[in-house]
Amino acid sequence: MSAASPLLEVRDLKVHFPVKHGVFGAARGRVKAVDGVSFDLEAGETLGLVGESGCGKTTLGRALARLVPPTAGSIRLEGEDMAHWSGAQLRARRRKWQMIFQDPYNSLDPRMTVGHIIGEALEIHRLAPKAQERQARVRQLLESVGLDGAHAASYPHEFSGGQRQRIGIARALAVDPKLIICDEPVSALDVSVQAQIINLLQDLQQKRGVAYLFVAHDLAVVERISRRVMVMYLGKVVELGSAAAVVRTPQHPYTQALISAVPQIEEQSQRPRIVLSGELPSPIDPPAGCPFHPRCPVAEARCKVEVPLLREIVPGHWAACHLAGGGSSSSQS
Amino acid sequence: MLLEIRNLQLEFRSDRQAVRAVDGVSFSIGPGETLGLVGESGSGKSVTALSIGRLLRTPPAFYPGGEILLAGCDVLKASNRELRALRGRGVSYIFQEPGVSLNPVFRVGAQIKESLRLHRPEAATDAEVARLLQAVGIAAPEMRAKCYPHEMSGGMQQRVMIAMALAAEPKLLVADEPTTALDVTIQAQILALLKDVQQRLGMSLLLITHNLGIVGQMADRVAVMYAGQIVETAPARELLRRPLHPYTRALMQAAPKLGVDGGRLANIPGSVPRPGAMPPGCRFHLRCAIARPACSVKEPALTVVEAGRQVRCPYWNSP
Numbered sequence: 022m023s024a025a026s027p028l029l030e031v032r033d034l035k036v037h038f039p040v041k042h043g044v045f046g047a048a049r050g051r052v053k054a055v056d057g058v059s060f061d062l063e064a065g066e067t068l069g070l071v072g073e074s075g076c077g078k079t080t081l082g083r084a085l086a087r088l089v090p091p092t093a094g095s096i097r098l099e100g101e102d103m104a105h106w107s108g109a110q111l112r113a114r115r116r117k118w119q120m121i122f123q124d125p126y127n128s129l130d131p132r133m134t135v136g137h138i139i140g141e142a143l144e145i146h147r148l149a150p151k152a153q154e155r156q157a158r159v160r161q162l163l164e165s166v167g168l169d170g171a172h173a174a175s176y177p178h179e180f181s182g183g184q185r186q187r188i189g190i191a192r193a194l195a196v197d198p199k200l201i202i203c204d205e206p207v208s209a210l211d212v213s214v215q216a217q218i219i220n221l222l223q224d225l226q227q228k229r230g231v232a233y234l235f236v237a238h239d240l241a242v243v244e245r246i247s248r249r250v251m252v253m254y255l256g257k258v259v260e261l262g263s264a265a266a267v268v269r270t271p272q273h274p275y276t277q278a279l280i281s282a283v284p285q286i287e288e289q290s291q292r293p294r295i296v297l298s299g300e301l302p303s304p305i306d307p308p309a310g311c312p313f314h315p316r317c318p319v320a321e322a323r324c325k326v327e328v329p330l331l332r333e334i335v336p337g338h339w340a341a342c343h344l345a346g347g348g349s350s351s352s353q354s
Numbered sequence: 355m356l357l358e359i360r361n362l363q364l365e366f367r368s369d370r371q372a373v374r375a376v377d378g379v380s381f382s383i384g385p386g387e388t389l390g391l392v393g394e395s396g397s398g399k400s401v402t403a404l405s406i407g408r409l410l411r412t413p414p415a416f417y418p419g420g421e422i423l424l425a426g427c428d429v430l431k432a433s434n435r436e437l438r439a440l441r442g443r444g445v446s447y448i449f450q451e452p453g454v455s456l457n458p459v460f461r462v463g464a465q466i467k468e469s470l471r472l473h474r475p476e477a478a479t480d481a482e483v484a485r486l487l488q489a490v491g492i493a494a495p496e497m498r499a500k501c502y503p504h505e506m507s508g509g510m511q512q513r514v515m516i517a518m519a520l521a522a523e524p525k526l527l528v529a530d531e532p533t534t535a536l537d538v539t540i541q542a543q544i545l546a547l548l549k550d551v552q553q554r555l556g557m558s559l560l561l562i563t564h565n566l567g568i569v570g571q572m573a574d575r576v577a578v579m580y581a582g583q584i585v586e587t588a589p590a591r592e593l594l595r596r597p598l599h600p601y602t603r604a605l606m607q608a609a610p611k612l613g614v615d616g617g618r619l620a621n622i623p624g625s626v627p628r629p630g631a632m633p634p635g636c637r638f639h640l641r642c643a644i645a646r647p648a649c650s651v652k653e654p655a656l657t658v659v660e661a662g663r664q665v666r667c668p669y670w671n672s673p
Contacts, residue, residue: 073537073538073539073540074508074537181625183625184625211394211395211564211625211626212394212564212605212608212609213394213604213605213608213621213622213625213641214621214625215608216608216609216610216619216620216621216622217621217622217623219610219619220618220619220621223618238537238538240538240612241609241610241611241612242610244610244612244613245610245619265615268612268613269613278539279538279539280612280613282538282539282541282542283538283567283612284541284542284545284565284567284568284570284571285567285570285571285611285612286566286567286570286594286606286609286611294542296539296542296543296546297539297542297543298543300507300509300510300540301537
């Protein structure tokens, strides 16, 4: 692997789920939860992933963590395609990536002590075979996420939501992963605690050089923590660029609407407000042409027939819209 | 004033202990006014709002002091009959998770009609159900009335909840985190709808939220709650432009703002104290950036500091 190649290269990744009818019924359709997603993630980078519920962002995160099997495409981690690994091969490499979940109340086993929860990963991957070593390591991990080492003997219910999320982070860090997939890690937390966790994640990244795929629906949070931001709509990436560019000069009409919908503390500015009509269409039966055209305020005739491809509008800033940048795109029908 | 709450005290009692969840809360809402009630989880904002319609069961909920006056009715002393008349026409509610608040085994039209039968029996017709659904922006209302809740999206379910609440033509609508479970684009639709129906019907709105952006967009005045007490009240614009209480200030700095650079987020150390385990003195002093020794001894009072502004901190004016 050359030093220049990214940590993670995802190419044309698809995750489709069959929709079944009744108990024995045959598949009557497919939900294209993730439909041809490609992107790179550098080591030590944070890539934010936003979109409305049902857009496929959680499924994408889970597919990258190999918690759901990808239907097609490749996921190259440090140059090795892990999309179709299984069994021992997968198990041996699982410690390269970890996941942090949204709900700190449901993602920790209530009957295990915190020390056991964090130590389990060390045990499985044989990172600290001796019990004493393991205990010392657990204590270290707890301290690195701002908790007291003595908390190892406590149970999850003894902690607040923010503290539990810290435990979840310590568990993810235990195996020293290269990539952590954070699925809405702060959405269940209060504002004051949310800021603590965001700061902690940023500190840990600086110290350890771990990369994050940060999945969230709160654009302000994503902008703050990410270097680049990717926007998904109905299983497809509609925009990808630096966090500042995506938020300040969004190219895709969907991103523009999403940003204008965020209620702001500042007084009503001259910001144009775009209230989208309607809701996310069903991914079983997505609209023809551009998937966003039924809700798009600027859609034209060709948007109903031609699928727009993701293209570079300005250097480093990509959008899948025929009209973005005033230009015309190459397209597929 | 349509609603007046004075020095409200609320305790949850069990055999072993009494926990004071609300401690001396006072505020009022005028006709057609929107009050934003802001605070983190555990601050007591939801139970305060539920007390207005006496929706908390006794036991465990007891009111050792204070009063709630809604449209001339003394809520805490009212009989069950008076309360039945008050609920619906006096005050209606919508909650955070519309999917949980709707009954899954009845069609939404039937549920709206039930609300009509209880509160405006003369209007309990299919036509009125359709009119209400239309009023909350649901297209093809006759058809949608026949849907079950699970056939609808979250945004659509919240519209149905609003239609049910409006069926009673309430004087006060309490919206408890009405858009927290929804996506931002749907949130924008629901907030626009709430504002629109409020203006059309001249209803008062008590909007509970933890999102200060929503407050700026919707509220006339704001009350900020912390650990069972109000720590600051002010006109919404002024509070957002110049928060005075150290907690409000910290809360605003902790929320990331879209399109604004600013390195590290300021965070508030620790977490909200649990009811029953309040620190002595000022309830915020352990997390406060400007706390002084005196703060751990004497509990500050909510004081008028400027016209229309109250703050529970004697040091609000010092850096």
